[in-house]
Each structure stands twice: as C-alpha cells, then as structure tokens.
Amino acid sequence: SQQGEEDPQALSIQEGENATMNCSYKTSINNLQWYRQNSGRGLVHLILIRSNEREKHSGRLRVTLDTSKKSSSLLITASRAADTASYFCATRRGNNNDMRFGAGTRLTVKP
C-alpha cells in the first residue's frame, strides 16, 4: 500500500511560474524525500527533510514539512520546460527499510 498522497495529480503551468505540490502521509515518519521521474525512467533524488526539520532549500527547490498535519510541500520557483516530469514524495518510518511512495504529481511546464 502507498503511504503518501500527492496533490494535485496533475499540474500545468507556464515557464517562469512557480509550481507547488503537496504530499500527505498517514503514519509518523523518520524523514520525507522528494524524487523526480522523467517519462517512466528511473527516479532522481531531489531533497530529503528530516522529521525534526521544518524547511529546506536546494537551488530552486523549497520543501516544507509539517509533522502535526502529516504533510509536506515542494515548491519549484521560476519553473523551466525541463522541469516537466512526475514528482513523488516518499517516507520512511523509524528503521523500516521500505520507502513508501505516493502516486505522484505530473507537472507540465509550457514554454
């Protein structure tokens, strides 16, 4: 079963706009990670945020985590056509070795 649920399922924006994707999860977590996938290929790790962190930045990416609401958001600023991909959140609980992925948000950035 999948742990995270991304929202929205699909998002279409113009180049230069910001894109915000949300992720909700059901159980307590050790950390939450965001991944990107182009056209059914392998996933690329974007950013990891630990359960005791509230916000993290990496380049044009900003991730927030609210453990009281069991939710996270990924913001991509000044989007580019090359950002077109599916974005997944994934969570790990304690020392469990399995990562639980959501169904993803399909982002389309129009040039």
Add this chain to the structure above:
Amino acid sequence: ETGVTQSPTHLIKTRGQQVTLRCSSQSGHNTVSWYQQALGQGPQFIFQYYREEENGRGNFPPRFSGLQFPNYSSELNVNALELDDSALYLCASSLPHGGSYEQYFGPGTRLTVT
C-alpha cells in the same frame, strides 16, 4: 545519470513463465532495494538486500525472490508470471546512514506479461 545499471531494458514474457532482472549498484553501495511501478502509480517496495541478505520485504508474494552477490549487484526473480506483473521494475542502491539515506535509482526494466 546515477551509476546504477539495470538489464534488460525491456522484456516480454508469457503468463506462467519465469523472469530474472539484474541490477548493478553504484560503486561502494552495499544496499539494493527493488521496486515495482505500475503505469500511473508510484513505486512499491518489493524487498531490500544488505550485504547479501534480505533486509526487509514489502507486500509481495514469495514468487518474487532475490539475490545479492558479493560485489553487491543483485537479481530479482519472478516465478509464475501473471498479467498484473507487467510494470517498470526499479532497483536503487544506497549506503544506509542511521536510517536516513538517499537512494540512487537505475533506469528500470519494463516487463510486459502477455
């Protein structure tokens, strides 16, 4: 591109057959995880191997089995294939660091069962 490779890229099998998928982990990584990704869905954890032993398993039947070799490469075997096994199979290698670790994914093997 990560240093994780998978073979083959694509595979077509018939229901009831057996299949073996292969994964070479990134240099220095001693942990390999396998995932199944159905079309339009997120990856689902199958199992993980650490130092040649299974180190966690998701909700998959025993006909999904694996191996890890001394060089940390890995195989995923699926027996008695079913139509629902059609999916993208992803492997990911990592170095576990106290439970928080980044996984490096291979490009995947697309399996079609007819």
